[in-house]
Amino acid sequence: MDTDEITLVHHGFPKPKYVRLRVDGDSLRRESRSGESGRPRHSAKDCGSPTEAGYALAKETRKRLHDGFVMLRDPAEAAVGEPVLVAAAPNHCSSQVLDVHPEGHTLVVGTTLKGAYGAEIHLVDVATGVRRLVHTEPAGERQTFVHTVRFDAAGQGVVHALNGETRHLDLATGTSRTLASYEQWQTSDFNPFCVQPSWDRDRARLLVFDAGNRARVLDAAGAPLLDLDVARQPECRAGALSPSGRLLALAFGTGPAHVEVWDVDTGRQAQRHGFPFPYLDPERRGRLRRRGGARFRPDGAAPDRQRGFCRRPVRHGTRHGRVGVGGPRSVPVDAPGAVPDRPVGHVLRLDVLPRRHPSRGRRPRHGRTARPRHRHRTP
Missing domain, CATH: 2.20.140 (q64v53_bacfr protein fold)
Known part of the structure; x- marks a missing residue:
């Protein structure tokens, strides 16, 4: 800014x-x-x-x-791509865990408290920038990380991942119910920093990861539609539902790696694709990319396997478009009858500012010019 x-x-x-x-x-x-x-x-x-x-x-x-x-701008007067709300994340900390209400009028933001002991979930009104605390996770003996927050289809509840637990928070009553739960290296091999729950486009089907190395697809009421045991596979590094919710993609391993595509309705594997490892990424100047995610393209015709330490995509309300970042590798998948994505309307953007303003650069101390970090000494 x-x-x-x-x-x-x-x-x-x-x-x-x-x-x-x-x-x-x-x-x-x-x-x-x-x-x-x-x-x-x-x-x-x-x-x-x-x-x-x-x-x-x-x-x-x-x-x-x-x-x-906050900085506010009328969406009717904002050009495409311009922010309509600029706000700082609560608790004086940055956050990549946010979602937009399906109607686009409210943000949900998950933050951790000092030292990652304790967490909070806030709602932010887009028109005014007013925050409202809706959930507090008290500090305990172990650190607490909020990995994702996602509104449900009605916008009356929030699905959030807290360490290895996936919960649904009812915004009207403030009560939570657990949808899935595991402990890394104890009851499951899943890494909560890699795999998180995610909805399909209409938020009618939800992908969760549970104890016993189970990957499940639930309907809106929480009933299982697909239950996969991935215990015999390499570590599951990512998962995503297609926009229509008919297909599930799971990425396994770091080298060699492969992606499996499953039909949620029939419970059968539709495709399996391998990825070479290691390989060089031209966007990162030849560095090896080892970690990443998976998600389907908007048309549902192909999953994207992403590797590398890149920023998470910022997901927006389904009726107002969404934005994704990163350079994926795509593989073809047969998806007859795939529903094309909805047209993108105005973009709603929340700028979460870091401690140092990135556009201004590093300020020299005491008015002096910046010096190189390493100085060569003459013998």
Whole structure:
């Protein structure tokens, strides 16, 4: 978010608070008010140079975002790809665990507390940026990691993965029920950092991983539709349902690796494809890619096997499109009657800012120029 001017708002007060920050030459100027018609208050800070003023704007923006302020834009006025909400993740920590309500009006964000002991799940209203805490996982003797959060089809509950447990949280009552549970290297070989529960496009079928090395596909009520024992396979590194929910893809092994495609309705294996290992990835300058995920292309005709340490895809509401990142290798799969994906509408984006503003780069200390990390000494 590289800008010389930004307007932030905080709706967590009886009267919303507004702050406008802008760079004016060597100065950072602030304009704040309470309410739409409140009297504005002005202040300025001399930073010495336009560059220092830009650093000061980025620093104050991060601070206010972590205090609960947000940047909002009307979706009707935003161009394609522009954010309509910029907010900081709760608990002063970044988060890649988020989902958008099927109607697009609410975000669900999962975060861990200090030291990863304890976790929280928050709802964020897209129109106002107001947060609401809906679940707290108390700190215990072991660390707690929220691996995924996904709204159900009605948007009235959230499926989330907490360590090796997959739970459904009822947002109306606050009660949770366990859908699957395992302990890595004790009751299963699954790695919760690699395999997580996932829905199909309509969120009618859910893939979960359970004790005894079982991969299951459940219907919306939690009844099993497909139950696979993968104990005799190499380690399962990823899994995904096709958009229609008819096919299940599971990726096994790190070298050699292969992907199996199963028909959920018949319980039969439809395809099996191997992947060479090791291989070089041109996008990562020849580095070996060892870890990754699997997901189907939007048309459901082929699963994508992803390797490498890449960012997770950000999933959006099914009626508002979605965005994925990474460079997959695709393999053909026969999928007669595959349902094409829905058209993509406006993109809803949540920017979760890191501690250091990436667009500004590293700031030299005490005004000095940056020095190389390694210095060559002359004998």
